[in-house]
Amino acid sequence: MVARERREELGELLDSATTVLLTVECQQGVVGPDSALPELAREARESGALGNVARLVAAAHETGLQVVHAVAERRPDGRGASRNARLFRAAERLPVQQLSGTTAVRVAPPIEVAEEDFVVRRLHGLSPVQGTDVDALLRNLGCRTLIVTGVSANVAIPNAVFDAVNLGYSAVVPRDAIAGLPSDYTAxxxxNTLALVATIATTEEVLGCLKRPRRRN
Structure with a gap:
């Protein structure tokens, strides 16, 4: 009975006409083979999270669900980049830089980017949502529920979920389509945190709810 109620609740949230799938920092310089953060890249791949993101994106493309890819990058001269946290200053010293226009800021395989997807690039801050074009795009798309996937469970994923909720969206997090470090931290x-503000599901549960939506104007 509880499982059926969960499926019904998730199905109502994932109305295909008002749901958008967000991938967070699934870029080659973060989760690819030449990552600036090899331990995170390894965790994203070995845990299956990156593969599950790819499966969700593929299903979204098949059903017409809108996909938004949030990418973090910086200008080669660093102009406009944030420096007010240890994380930003440490990133400046990494051997792989997330520089605009380079391979590092391309969405990483096996995730495929379709012509109808949005790729939103940010040059500052921690959030894939607040202070970027994502919120305006979601509102113009009629979004009410945001599926949040990607990396990392340490910083960007909680930021995205909190910002989505603060902006009035319902958040759904497929727990096996996000990754962080250490490996047990994501769970x-x-x-202890995301379940308080978002609906937690699995990739299989979300895939089971995706239906062909009405054609968008």
């Missing part, structure tokens, strides 16, 4: 942050 802890899902259980």
């Amino acid at each position: 802890a942050v899902v259980r």
Whole structure:
């Protein structure tokens, strides 16, 4: 009975006409083979999270669900980039830089980017949503529910979920389509933090709810 109620609740949230799939920092310089953060890249791949993101994106393309890819990058001269946290200053010293126009800021395989997808690039801050074009795009698309996937469960994923909720969207997090470090941290942050503000599901549960939506204007 509980499982059926969960499926019904998730199905109502994932109305295909008002749902958008967000991938967070699934770029080659973060989760690819030449990542600036090889441990995170390894975790994203070995845990299956990156593969599950790819499956969700493929299903979204098949059903017409809108996909938005949030990418973090910086100008080669660093102009406009944030420096007010240890994370930003440490990133400046990494051997792989997320520089605009380079391979590092391309969405990483096996995720495929379709012509109808949006790729939103940010040059500052921690959030894939607040202070970027994402919110305006979601509102113009009639979005009410945001499926949040990608990396990392340490910073960007919680930021995206909190910002989505603060902006009035419902958030759905497929717990096996996000990754962070250490490996057991993702489960802890899902259980103790994200579950308080978002609907937690699995990739299979979300895939089971995706239906062909009405054609968007």
